[in-house]
Amino acid sequence: MPPTLKEVAKAAGVAPSTASGILTGRSDSWASESTRKRVLDAANKLGYRANRFARGLRTGTFQTVGLLVPDLLNPIYTVYARAIERVLEPAGYSLIVEESKADLEGEKQAVRKLLSSQVDGLLCFFMDYQAHYETIMNNKPKSLSMVFFGESYPDSGIDSIMIDLARGTIEAVDELIGLGHNRIGLLHGYHPGPGRGTDARLEFFRYEMAKRDIPLSEENIIVSGPTVEEAYEQFKQYLEQTDPDKRATAVFAINDIIALGVMRAAKDFGLSLPQDLSIIGVDNTPLSHYLPISLTTVSYPIKDISKTATDFLLARMKGDDEPQREVMFSSRLIRRESTAKAPE
Amino acid sequence: MPPTLKEVAKAAGVAPSTASGILTGRSDSWASESTRKRVLDAANKLGYRANRFARGLRTGTFQTVGLLVPDLLNPIYTVYARAIERVLEPAGYSLIVEESKADLEGEKQAVRKLLSSQVDGLLCFFMDYQAHYETIMNNKPKSLSMVFFGESYPDSGIDSIMIDLARGTIEAVDELIGLGHNRIGLLHGYHPGPGRGTDARLEFFRYEMAKRDIPLSEENIIVSGPTVEEAYEQFKQYLEQTDPDKRATAVFAINDIIALGVMRAAKDFGLSLPQDLSIIGVDNTPLSHYLPISLTTVSYPIKDISKTATDFLLARMKGDDEPQREVMFSSRLIRRESTAKAPE
DNA sequence: TTGAAAGCGCTAACAT
DNA sequence: ATGTTAGCGCTTTCAA
Numbered sequence: 251m252p253p254t255l256k257e258v259a260k261a262a263g264v265a266p267s268t269a270s271g272i273l274t275g276r277s278d279s280w281a282s283e284s285t286r287k288r289v290l291d292a293a294n295k296l297g298y299r300a301n302r303f304a305r306g307l308r309t310g311t312f313q314t315v316g317l318l319v320p321d322l323l324n325p326i327y328t329v330y331a332r333a334i335e336r337v338l339e340p341a342g343y344s345l346i347v348e349e350s351k352a353d354l355e356g357e358k359q360a361v362r363k364l365l366s367s368q369v370d371g372l373l374c375f376f377m378d379y380q381a382h383y384e385t386i387m388n389n390k391p392k393s394l395s396m397v398f399f400g401e402s403y404p405d406s407g408i409d410s411i412m413i414d415l416a417r418g419t420i421e422a423v424d425e426l427i428g429l430g431h432n433r434i435g436l437l438h439g440y441h442p443g444p445g446r447g448t449d450a451r452l453e454f455f456r457y458e459m460a461k462r463d464i465p466l467s468e469e470n471i472i473v474s475g476p477t478v479e480e481a482y483e484q485f486k487q488y489l490e491q492t493d494p495d496k497r498a499t500a501v502f503a504i505n506d507i508i509a510l511g512v513m514r515a516a517k518d519f520g521l522s523l524p525q526d527l528s529i530i531g532v533d534n535t536p537l538s539h540y541l542p543i544s545l546t547t548v549s550y551p552i553k554d555i556s557k558t559a560t561d562f563l564l565a566r567m568k569g570d571d572e573p574q575r576e577v578m579f580s581s582r583l584i585r586r587e588s589t590a591k592a593p594e
Numbered sequence: 595m596p597p598t599l600k601e602v603a604k605a606a607g608v609a610p611s612t613a614s615g616i617l618t619g620r621s622d623s624w625a626s627e628s629t630r631k632r633v634l635d636a637a638n639k640l641g642y643r644a645n646r647f648a649r650g651l652r653t654g655t656f657q658t659v660g661l662l663v664p665d666l667l668n669p670i671y672t673v674y675a676r677a678i679e680r681v682l683e684p685a686g687y688s689l690i691v692e693e694s695k696a697d698l699e700g701e702k703q704a705v706r707k708l709l710s711s712q713v714d715g716l717l718c719f720f721m722d723y724q725a726h727y728e729t730i731m732n733n734k735p736k737s738l739s740m741v742f743f744g745e746s747y748p749d750s751g752i753d754s755i756m757i758d759l760a761r762g763t764i765e766a767v768d769e770l771i772g773l774g775h776n777r778i779g780l781l782h783g784y785h786p787g788p789g790r791g792t793d794a795r796l797e798f799f800r801y802e803m804a805k806r807d808i809p810l811s812e813e814n815i816i817v818s819g820p821t822v823e824e825a826y827e828q829f830k831q832y833l834e835q836t837d838p839d840k841r842a843t844a845v846f847a848i849n850d851i852i853a854l855g856v857m858r859a860a861k862d863f864g865l866s867l868p869q870d871l872s873i874i875g876v877d878n879t880p881l882s883h884y885l886p887i888s889l890t891t892v893s894y895p896i897k898d899i900s901k902t903a904t905d906f907l908l909a910r911m912k913g914d915d916e917p918q919r920e921v922m923f924s925s926r927l928i929r930r931e932s933t934a935k936a937p938e
Numbered sequence: 939t940t941g942a943a944a945g946c947g948c949t950a951a952c953a954t
Numbered sequence: 955a956t957g958t959t960a961g962c963g964c965t966t967t968c969a970a
């Protein structure tokens with residue numbers, strides 16, 4: 251049995267309430283230096299750690315925030331989780347990571363679960379924001395703070411952190427055009443159900459292509475789920491079904507993991523990389539640098555993003571009620587081995 | 595404010611304790627069908643969810659288990675975490691994943707933290723089991739159950755799940771020999787401090803090599819940390835410093851992630867893969883299948899392993915006090931693209 | 939500057 | 955078959 255506050259107090263010769271004030275560093279605790287020291291020593295000696303449950307029960311706060319991500323096998327979410335944790339920890343909060351298994355149904359369940367679960371705050375990467383709008387607006391307890399990544403609900407009071415893929419996408423498109431590609435494909439994978447809303451990454455890509463008068467054939471827009479497996483299957487199918495003369499010579503994939511699926515499918519189809527097919531990803535996953543064919547990718551400042559998001563959440567949980575915030579981070583292209591001159 | 599048990603009870607017209615018995619499905623609750631139904635309905639209507647903290651405080655149990663892993667960027671731990679979670683969830687437990695950042699100091703801290711943290715059980719992948727022996731034996735509360743992966747403390751009462759790499763390693767060695775390799779290197783990466791104990795994977799490899807009269811030059815045994823970065827650096831250095839005539843033509847890396855580092859270092863050094871260098875990993879990480887050069891690797895039944903470990907833990911937490919258990923799972927080689935005939 | 943007492947929401951003995 | 959009561963460990967008025 252771990253020591254209780256009462257025991258610490260007794261060992262120090264003070265009342266539990268006094269010890270509590272000192273141990274939690276409450277500002278109104280004007281304990282004398284000597285008492286403070288006695289209490290701290292006693293706590294230390296006994297190896298005291300406050301029982302989170304008792305404290306949570308008493309304070310009505312959980313000192314816990316949840317992070318919802320689609321798929322933990324995409325290492326980018328591990329990177330986020332780490333960065334977030336690093337901000338949360340010093341603030342005394344713990345992080346619970348939940349994944350929706352890259353499935354819209356799973357995501358709905360997870361939202362429900364998290365909304366009524368005992369956390370003080372929630373950081374969300376949704377695959378489909380629209381799908382949860384009602385649930386969240388109707389069921390979010392007033393006491394639960396949230397921050398979104400990548401999209402926002404107008405007038406919801408929920409802060410959002412956005413990544414402006416403009417620069418990165420423009421650089422990617424220009425890079426490919428500069429290499430002589432004029433049949434460029436796109437693989438996007440955030441939408442488990444087809445036709446469900448539009449992906450900003452896709453729209454932006456379309457726009458930039460149009461601006462440059464590069465035809466973007468609809469059949470070169472490939473829809474996949476967010477996992478490497480789905481990307482592999484979809485792209486393999488694309489390769490099998492598309493006339494080689496019309497086939498894209500370069501693919502912009504909206505994240506590194508699905509880019510990996512594309513790579514593998516291309517290899518299995520007998521293409522040489524990057525000679526026969528250039529591939530660009532997004533996220534600059536740690537992995538992308540170490541692949542046998544390292545991946546050209548769009549990168550963004552993930553630590554800053556995580557820090558900002560977590561700071562917003564922390565502030566909201568403290569009661570901050572500024573107007574809804576929305577900040578945007580920029581992106582840029584990192585050139586590696588997966589892009590090359592267009593084939594003849 | 596979420597509804598409390600008291601409110602549910604009132605809505606159903608019963609006492610809190612009655613409602614409690616019904617809602618938690620306590621066996622000694624001989625409530626009549628009609629009361630049971632009223633309570634369930636009320637709970638449902640109000641969206642009641644028991645306050646974990648109050649319950650934990652009252653029962654002295656946390657319904658939580660911790661999982662300690664070295665490095666979440668190695669996807670194999672994500673795979674474990676998922677598989678474990680899948681067993682834990684139906685049993686009503688949640689999982690907290692802690693990573694030691696692939697650093698022995700971090701691991702020591704994490705052990706200390708978890709031992710005194712409020713979890714009912716602990717599943718551990720340690721990098722260095724010896725380093726924690728004292729801490730654990732001296733500080734593990736009687737009420738905390740533990741299960742180890744990959745090593746065991748004799749007479750500790752802590753169950754262990756082992757992977758017998760025999761078959762996999764033998765197959766790996768034979769595969770390489772069959773391909774004509776006779777200078778085979780080993781990269782092992784579980785020991786942050788050099789000279790700290792020995793790695794079973796290494797010992798076994800040594801043994802199998804000796805048995806086949808294949809000389810294993812000490813300089814072809816490369817020590818690295820468990821991350822891809824460290825493996826990359828170490829192997830790069832190895833390549834730069836080793837006489838090409840003595841250099842290994844094949845490398846057995848003790849996990850897929852460090853195998854990836856080896857691949858990349860070889861590429862950057864100008865070697866062609868797999869012609870100039872064959873590489874074998876261990877773990878059969880999901881990723882290894884999708885790499886542009888897919889990785890030959892030693893695989894083992896990770897779901898069964900996770901299930902067994904979690905079942906053991908669940909049983910121990912329920913009070914089971916069978917003698918210490920130790921089970922061993924087997925492994926086998928999966929041939930992919932990263933291995934080829936030895937160069938001339 | 940410190941202590942006494944109440945109560946957070948829940949469960950388990952015990953009483954009815 | 956159901957209700958009453960006490961208390962888990964902590965924090966927080968309020969009183970001393």
